[in-house]
Amino acid sequence: MTAAATRSTAHSIVEASPRTKAFAGGLVILYAVITILPLLWIVATAFKSQSDAIAYPPKVIFEPTLEGYVNLFTVRTRQTPDFIAKLPPPETWYDQLVRKRDMVIAGPSKVVPRFVNSLIIGFGSTFLAVFLGTLAAYAFSRFRIPLADDLLFFILSTRMMPPVAVAIPIYLMYRQLNLTDTRLGMILLYTAVNVSLAVWLLKGFIDEIPREYEEAALVDGYTRLQALRKVVLPQAVTGIAATAIFCLIFSWNEYAFAVLLTSGEAQTMPPFIPFIIGEGGQDWPAVAAATTLFVVPIVMFTVLLRKHLLRGITFGAVRK
Amino acid sequence: MAQIRIENLRKSFDQFTAVEGSTFTIDDGTFFAMLGPSGCGKTTTLRMIAGLELPTEGKILLDGEDVTFHRAAARDIAFVFQLFALYPHMNVGENIGFPLKCQGMARREIRERVQETARMLRIEHLLSSKTSKLSGGDRQRVALGRAMVRRPKAFLMDEPLGALDAEFRHLMCGELRDLHDRIKATTVYVTHDQLEAMSMADQIAVMNKGRVEQIGTPQEVYDRPASMFVADFIGSPPMNFLRFEGGLRSGDRAVSFHETRLAVPEIREDRARAPLALGVRPEHIRFADAGAVRGEVFGAEYLGTTQIVTVDTAYGRVAARLPSSASVRIGETIGLEFNAERLALFDVGSGLAIRTASEEGPRHG
Numbered sequence: 001m002t003a004a005a006t007r008s009t010a011h012s013i014v015e016a017s018p019r020t021k022a023f024a025g026g027l028v029i030l031y032a033v034i035t036i037l038p039l040l041w042i043v044a045t046a047f048k049s050q051s052d053a054i055a056y057p058p059k060v061i062f063e064p065t066l067e068g069y070v071n072l073f074t075v076r077t078r079q080t081p082d083f084i085a086k087l088p089p090p091e092t093w094y095d096q097l098v099r100k101r102d103m104v105i106a107g108p109s110k111v112v113p114r115f116v117n118s119l120i121i122g123f124g125s126t127f128l129a130v131f132l133g134t135l136a137a138y139a140f141s142r143f144r145i146p147l148a149d150d151l152l153f154f155i156l157s158t159r160m161m162p163p164v165a166v167a168i169p170i171y172l173m174y175r176q177l178n179l180t181d182t183r184l185g186m187i188l189l190y191t192a193v194n195v196s197l198a199v200w201l202l203k204g205f206i207d208e209i210p211r212e213y214e215e216a217a218l219v220d221g222y223t224r225l226q227a228l229r230k231v232v233l234p235q236a237v238t239g240i241a242a243t244a245i246f247c248l249i250f251s252w253n254e255y256a257f258a259v260l261l262t263s264g265e266a267q268t269m270p271p272f273i274p275f276i277i278g279e280g281g282q283d284w285p286a287v288a289a290a291t292t293l294f295v296v297p298i299v300m301f302t303v304l305l306r307k308h309l310l311r312g313i314t315f316g317a318v319r320k
Numbered sequence: 321m322a323q324i325r326i327e328n329l330r331k332s333f334d335q336f337t338a339v340e341g342s343t344f345t346i347d348d349g350t351f352f353a354m355l356g357p358s359g360c361g362k363t364t365t366l367r368m369i370a371g372l373e374l375p376t377e378g379k380i381l382l383d384g385e386d387v388t389f390h391r392a393a394a395r396d397i398a399f400v401f402q403l404f405a406l407y408p409h410m411n412v413g414e415n416i417g418f419p420l421k422c423q424g425m426a427r428r429e430i431r432e433r434v435q436e437t438a439r440m441l442r443i444e445h446l447l448s449s450k451t452s453k454l455s456g457g458d459r460q461r462v463a464l465g466r467a468m469v470r471r472p473k474a475f476l477m478d479e480p481l482g483a484l485d486a487e488f489r490h491l492m493c494g495e496l497r498d499l500h501d502r503i504k505a506t507t508v509y510v511t512h513d514q515l516e517a518m519s520m521a522d523q524i525a526v527m528n529k530g531r532v533e534q535i536g537t538p539q540e541v542y543d544r545p546a547s548m549f550v551a552d553f554i555g556s557p558p559m560n561f562l563r564f565e566g567g568l569r570s571g572d573r574a575v576s577f578h579e580t581r582l583a584v585p586e587i588r589e590d591r592a593r594a595p596l597a598l599g600v601r602p603e604h605i606r607f608a609d610a611g612a613v614r615g616e617v618f619g620a621e622y623l624g625t626t627q628i629v630t631v632d633t634a635y636g637r638v639a640a641r642l643p644s645s646a647s648v649r650i651g652e653t654i655g656l657e658f659n660a661e662r663l664a665l666f667d668v669g670s671g672l673a674i675r676t677a678s679e680e681g682p683r684h685g
Contacts, residue, residue, distance in 0.1 A: 144333070212405035215372050220470070221393040221422030234409050 039295070045288035053284040067101075068285025070094045072111055072276065072293075076103040111290060114272040119297065120183055121268055122252040125190035129247045130240060132191070133198025134206075138228060140199070141206040142214075152203075155196045163193050164256040171260055183266045186258070190251035197250075198243050205239025206232065241308030245301065252298055269294045322383040322473035322506055323348045324369060329378035331364050338364040340530040341378070346523070349504045351497070353521035355511060357553070361530040362510045363478055369508060370399050370476050382473060393422075398467035402479040404459045406451040406466075413438075413447040416465040423470070437469045440499070457488045464499070474506040481516060493519055514554050518542070526550045544664070544678060548671045551599050551664065557628055557639040559599045562613070563668060564635070567593040575665070578635070580612040583660035586677040591667070596674070599664035602628065605640035607648075611655025613638075620648050631656065 016024070045053050047064040076098055084104065090096040098105055136155075140148055170189065171180070179185030213235070214227040222230065233240070255270040262268060273290045276283060324346040331339040339361040346352045354362040367373040369380055371392030380388045387395050398419070406415050413434050420430045438444040441461045446454065451462065460480060467475055480496075481489045497520045500507055511517050517524050518538040525535045526549070534546035545551035551559040564577050568591035574581045577598060584598075603626075615633035627644045630637055631654065638656065642648070665674040 210403055210405065212401040212403050213407060215370075215392075216399060216401060216405040216466070217418075217422070218372065218392040219370055219395075219397065219399040220419035220466070223391070223393070226422075231407065 042288045042291050042295075046285055046292050048285050048288075050283060050285060053288070054282070065097075065285075066094070067097060068283070068289040070097055071283055071286040072289045073109055074098070074105045075107050075109050077106045078103050110267075110272070111293075114267055114269055115293065117183060117186075117262075117266055118252065118268040118270075118294070121186045121190065121266070122248055122297075124183070124187040125194060125251045126244055126247040128187065128191040129194035129198045130202075130244050132195050133202050133243065134233070134236070134240065136195075136199045137202035137206050138232065140203050142211060152200075155199050158193075158196045167256060167260055170257070174261060179261075181262050181264055181266045185261065186266055186268070189257060189261070190254060194247040194250055198247060201243045201246070202236070202239055205236050205243075209235050238308045241305040245305055248301060249298060324474060324506060324508065325379075325381040325384075326365070326369070327379040327381070329365065329368060329380065330376050331361075331368060331373060332376050337530055339368070339375075342527075342532045344525060344532060344535055346506060346508060348506055351500050351507045351509065351520055351522045353509045353511060353517035353524045354527055355514060355517040355524050355553075356527035358512055360527040362512075362525075362527045365527075366476050366478055366508060366510045369474075370397055371395050372399075396470075396473045398470060398472040398475050400460075400463050400467050400475065400477040400480045402482045404463040404483070406459060406462055408452060410451070411447070412443065412449050412451060412454070412462050415451060415462055416447075416469050419466060419470045433469050434465075437465045440468070440502075441465050455488075456484045457492060460484065460488075460492055461495075464496075468503070472505075474508065477507065477509045479511050480509075481513075482511070489516070496520060514556070518554075526553060528553070543662075544673070545599070546673050548597065548599070548666045548668075548673075551666070551673075555601060557602055557641075559601050559664070560605075560636075560638045561597040561599055561666070562633075562635045562638070563595060563597050565593060565595050567591055568596075568665070568674065577612070582612060582658065582663075584663045584665060584676060585661055587665070588675040588677065591674065595668040597666040597668050598658075599666055599673075600638075600658050601662065602639045602641040604659035604662045605638065605642075606657045606659075607640070607642065607646070607654050608657040609655050611657040613656045613658075614653060615656065617648055617650050617652045617654060619650060 044062075046068045047066070048059070048062050049065050049067055052059050052062045053068075074094070079102060081102060084099050084102065087099075087104070090099055095105060139145065140152060145151065174180045174185055174189075177185075179188070209232060214222075214224075214231050217227040217231045218224065253270065254268075258268045259271045262271065269290070273287060273294065276286050276290055326345070327343050328341045329339055329343070330337070330341050342365065354365060356362045364373060368375050371387070371390060371394075375388060378388070379386055382395060382397075407418065410418065416437055417430045417434045420433060425433075434447070435444065438447055441464060443458060443461050443465065446458060446462070451459065454462065463480070481492050484492060493516055500520075509517070509521065521538060523535060524538055524541050526533045526541060528549045534541055534550045536544075536546075541550060542554055545554065545559070548561065552561075562577070564575075566576050568575065568587050568589065570588055570590050572587045573585075574583050575587075575596075575598070582598070613633055613635070615631040615638065618630045618632045618637065620630075621628040622644060625644060626641050627646070627648070629640045629642055629646075629648050631640060633656070640656065661678060664678070665676060666672065667674055
């Protein structure tokens with residue numbers, strides 16, 4: 001048999017040829033570059049000076065500075081050079097940095113409390129949505145519930161219009177209940193939006209777990225709740241992780257309700273970031289620094305759960 | 321070990337009745353098979369005994385104690401599932417020890433009991449393996465181990481061999497029966513496979529449409545079916561039914577079958593004229609030129625020691641089991657002769673067997 005013939009018979013429809021694999025790899029890399037580039041641009045901008053940030057053509061190579069981060073974390077006032085000269089020498093590197101621009105630090109900015117708000121509201125609502133979603137999904141999956149299909153449709157129907165469509169009634173309702181600009185109010189709101197997604201996603205995952213597992217545990221001596229906790233949940237971990245990430249992404253990024261319902265105490269990062277632009281000209285490096293900071297938790301959360309997430313997204317596509 | 325008593329047990333889901341008022345007793349130490357086609361209510365009955373479903377009506381007694389509404393865990397019963405239901409996040413030893421862990425037994429004692437159980441099932445070498453690495457037969461042994469380790473009052477098995485391939489199934493049948501003979505535990509075994517039920521069980525309950533049609537030993541169920549359903553469901557090929565119309569008188573030893581008289585076991589009840597069926601097992605048919613029923617050979621199926629010959633008669637197609645040495649030509653017209661002592665009579669309307677000398681006292685469920 002000739003070499004050419006061997007090669008042609010070796011071609012398999014299951015296994016991709018090296019050339020196909022290289023092509024696919026190239027496509028994936030290209031896609032990754034396209035999606036990651038804006039993110040890298042933001043990260044880089046955070047380390048640029050204000051003039052470098054708006055330079056045209058854009059500067060790829062520049063002298064890095066922490067000015068953007070300093071501006072993000074502080075509130076500054078402009079002073080005359082004479083006034084600054086009379087001050088005692090700067091105590092810290094960031095004092096020095098600010099004084100070079102004829103400014104002094106007046107105090108910390110609100111970025112830290114806003115960031116903490118985002119963390120509490122984002123993770124709080126995610127936890128609640130996944131917790132309630134798991135219980136509801138388990139019940140829908142395992143018990144004979146009267147009108148179960150109608151209830152499930154009703155739950156799904158809450159997602160049939162954009163949540164913002166009900167912004168005004170919710171605003172009025174929240175004002176009556178004194179929930180505007182409170183963390184509790186935002187947690188409840190995001191939980192309400194996410195719980196429908198959580199119920200539907202998790203029901204799919206729990207349906208896939210054979211009920212024999214928990215029935216065996218029930219016969220062997222567990223109560224229903226123990227069986228749920230120790231037998232069902234460990235097997236549903238993939239679905240729970242995937243659901244948690246989707247819920248967190250929504251509540252973390254949510255902008256419209258946050259603008260409408262929070263202004264001070266409970267304000268989250270998304271409505272806060274645009275405010276930075278207004279404080280003392282168009283401070284793009286500070287905005288970029290805020291954005292970088294904003295992206296970090298969600299990246300960390302996703303990376304931590306990525307093993308589960310990968311399996312979670314493709315779940316059901318392949319028979320185990 | 322325990323006696324299980326079921327009283328008027330009924331279960332309905334919305335409009336559909338899965339189990340309809342069955343009453344029976346499973347004696348201590350019996351290997352009791354519930355046999356029937358899918359959807360006949362056998363699994364639902366088993367799940368009610370286990371406490372995984374609550375009955376709509378009726379009672380379940382374990383050793384005389386009413387456990388109808390007890391939690392599954394409070395019944396001290398072990399359940400073996402068709403899909404084994406081994407926990408994928410535990411190894412073999414942990415799986416077997418799990419019921420003991422649920423009860424809060426000390427770790428050392430759990431280890432001893434797990435060892436002992438594994439020894440009985442000859443799977444000691446697998447104790448630290450992952451369950452996903454096991455063969456079907458070994459998985460089933462682990463599932464059995466998990467049931468045995470607690471030394472429960474009774475074992476409930478829901479088609480435990482259904483997921484195995486034919487070769488393993490045969491092997492496990494033997495092992496299960498052997499295990500039962502050693503530990504003498506009351507076992508309720510659900511299956512749709514008559515061979516499994518016949519080869520293992522002391523008692524068989526044949527179920528159909530939520531009702532128990534007959535309870536008896538494998539011989540009773542095969543030789544003296546209580547209804548046309550049982551006669552048809554058990555046996556391969558099933559019993560032949562030759563329909564005719566006639567009346568019966570107690571004491572008769574023959575019936576008018578169309579134009580001829582056929583000898584039957586002595587009839588023990590009077591019947592007005594009604595559609596009846598003569599039931600005859602394929603192995604009770606002989607070819608004889610003088611045979612009262614005549615037909616044309618339709619086909620022959622060679623099975624090694626025997627052959628199944630199908631014959632088209634005026635009363636329907638009849639399957640006969642003949643020695644494989646008998647020479648049969650397709651298209652040939654032959655006479656059929658029946659072994660009179662083994663014939664059964666059925667009332668077509670109700671489907672129930674008519675009492676005869678051989679049918680004496682079949683138990684209706």
